[in-house]
Amino acid sequence: MTDVLGTHTTELSGRAAQLLRDLGADLPTPGALTARTPITGEPLLTLAATEADAVDAAIDRAATAFRSWRVVPAPARAALVRRLAELLVAHRRELAELVTLEAGKIRAEALGEVQEMIDVCEFAIGLSRQLYGYTMPSERPGHRLMETWHPLGVVGVISAFNFPVAVWSWxxxxxxxxxxxxxxxxxxTTPLTALACHALLRRAAVEVGADPEVHQLIQGGSEVGARLVDDERVALVSATGSVRMGRIVGPRVAARFGRCLLELxxxxxxxxxxxxxxxxxSRAIVFAAAGTAGQRCTSLRRLIVHSEVAAPLLQRLTKAYRQLRVGNPLDDGVLVGPLINERGYGAMRSALDRALADGGELLCGGERVDGFGTDAHYVTPAIVRMPAQTEVVREETFAPILYVLEYQDFDTAIALHNAVPQGLSSAVFTRDQREAERFLAADGSDCGIANVNIGTSGAEIGGAFGGEKQTGGGRESGSDSWKAYMRRATNTVNYSTQLPLAQGIKFE
Incomplete structure (x- = not known):
């Protein structure tokens, strides 16, 4: 096939295969799982899904490797992560190009995602010497009270298509x-980038003398993920995806008393x-709302603007939106690539129809951009002025739609902001310190991420990432997120010759 991109689908497929080889991954055995490129909608490569018994075997290998890995000193374990970071630096462009081919991200965003992997590796290396526990004063003489942190076990990671490599690295x-x-x-949807990352980590393990079995890769649909979720050998399931997925995963892990880290x-x-x-x-809003074609979990979806500045702000935004170049993410100058697939496009069209039926006014965008093949789905980012926060506005549509609501007083703005089921990322644009502080206060934004004078997307790895309410409550990446991956033990050491009891209890 050749389309107006001037790119043969067979060329994209061949390029994907070459990138896998460059990254040290074996080409997959053909099978029923198809990796498609949203650039054209056509297949790149096929591969076999992991069979049920192979999933169990992978978990068993990870559980066996854990028994020796857990006693390796943490700074020594960091040698593996350090080597992974070095390989990511060396292969940054190849891995980013594979992300573009498979997920449709523009070059700059794909490179940024790989850089995020490098950054979190650097964070983890330093963390290896900072897995601190507290020492607390004991009420009993001759006693020391402290806490220690120990490795937890096998961690199951279920990741989504929109950040196919960064979330795995977190x-x-x-x-x-x-x-x-x-x-x-x-x-x-993104199995090839996983093959590449798995190969790089396995190579890093061999080169530093670590056990390569500390990392296992399983591929397939929900049935493969279900075996991971239900296996009692998996101590923690870290799952990124939809609220619907979280409603399934959370109770199933809880039923076997496992731990769950949800990013929904x-x-x-x-x-x-x-x-x-x-x-x-304006600059922050455009990037947050239109970047990654609106397919970030942190994408800006609701703009709550004071009526005094609504007109000039919307004038700026609509002008900027009309200048956004939508197209092949491999081309220089393109700012918005394709939606991941037809389902994503259908969700956008349905949401726009519902918004207009609710009295919304389409200010710009929302059109399909033709010329990229019938199986590719490119759209112009849309801005819709809404008379109220209707049900469609309260839902997350994974597409570039920005709903605009107006307000008169700051309390109303905060109430509108918080009146949705999700609670991931938020922002306020103000030069009034009182408003800024109020937005960050306990009765302000109810999200896990609250920003002042920057957009909702583009979080740094140094802070904990995650949200509240239907976002799931999980925290990944920076700060003390490491505690989710360890178990805590409280220790009391009696270095006296006496045996006093706590709370002054006498038992003679």
Whole structure:
């Protein structure tokens, strides 16, 4: 097939195969699982899904490797992550290109995602010497009270298509330095990037003398993930995906008393106040709402703007939106690539129809961009002015739709912002310190991420990433997120010759 991209699908397929070889991955055995490129919608490669008994065997290998990995000193475990970071630096462009081919991200965003992997590896390396526990004063003389942190076990990682490599690295880099082993089930939409990352980590393990079995890769659909979720040998399941997926995974892991770390939906909002720097706000809003074609969990979906500045702000935004170049993400100058597949496009069209039926006004965008093949789905990012926060606005649509709501007072803005089921990322644009502090206060934004004068997306790895309510409550990446991957023990040491009891109890 050749389309107006001027790119043969067979060329893209061949390029994907060559990138896998360059990254040290074996070409997959052909099978029923198809990796497609959203650039054209056509197949890249096929591969076999992991059979049920092979999933069990992978978990068993990880559980066996854990028994020796957990006693390796944490700074020594960091050698594996350090070597992985070095390989990522050396192969940054190849891995980023594979992300573009398989997930449709523009080059800059794909390179940024790989850089995020490198950054979190660096964070984890330093963390390996900082797995601190507290020492507390004991009420009993001659006693010491303290806590220690120990490796947890096998960590199951279930990742989504929109960040096919970064989210894996958030979990894996931390889990490995914490002494855990990892079984990774990537999205069945992005299996090739998973093959590449698995190969790089296995190579790193061999080169530093670590056991390569500390990392396992399983591929396939929900039935493969279900075996990972239900296996009692998996101590922690870290799952990124939809709220619907979280409603399934959470109770099943809880039923076997496993741990769960959920990163689910984000219907993110930004408040723009009368004092806001509209030029700064406009730039932040456009990137947050249109970047990655609206397919980030942190994408801006609701703009809550004061009526005094609504007109000039919307004028800026619509002008900027009309200048966004939508097209092949491999081309220079393209800012918005394709939606991942037809289902994503259908969800966008349905949401726009519902918004207009609710009285919304389409200010710009929402059209399909033709010329990329019938199986590819490119759209112009849309801005819709809404009369109220209707049900479709309260839902997360994984597409570039920005709903605009107006407000008159700041309390109303916060109430509108919080009146959705999701609670991931949020922002306020203001030059009023009182408004900024109020937004960050206990009665302000109810999200896990609250920003002032920056957008909702583009979080740094140093802070904990995650959200509240239907977003799942999980935390990954920076700060003290490492605690999710370890178990805590409280220790009391009696170095006296007496045996006093706590709370002054006498038992003679």
């Amino acid at each position: 979990n894996t880099a931390l889990a490995l330095v914490c002494g855990d082993t990892v079984v990774w089930k990537p999205s069945d 939906g984000g219907n993110n909002g930004a408040v723009v106040t009368p004092s806001a720097d509209l030029e700064l706000a």
